[in-house]
Amino acid sequence: MRDKVLLEVLLPATGSVYEFRVPFDVTVETAARLMAQVLASREPARYEATDEVDLMLCCGAGAHEGEELNPNETIRALVGQGILVDGTPVALV
Structure with a gap:
């Protein structure tokens, strides 16, 4: 699983948190x-x-909390910048 990052995804509509393993190249x-x-x-x-x-x-999520992620950025680039790591909490908005 070296080419994937595990994200904790909050679905505000339900208040539930789900885990997703996301490939770097999307x-x-x-x-x-x-x-x-x-x-x-x-x-x-x-x-x-x-x-x-x-x-x-x-x-x-530290200094970046509340920041929307650039939809055109790859997951790999965000991992490389240290913005996403295993367990990073994100919200689906």
Whole structure:
């Protein structure tokens, strides 16, 4: 699993936190859309996926807390910058 990062994803619509192992070579936009689709299938009564979904750093993510991630950036680039590490808390917004 060296080419993936484990993210803790908060779904504000439900208040639930899920873990996703995200490949380095996808963009933030692609990762967010895929996570939204999975969560919409798990929480169909409370959450509906859209193409306008973003990822935001949250819950103790340090200096970057509350910052939306650039949808065009790759996960690999964010890991390389130290913004994403295993266990980084993000919110699907």
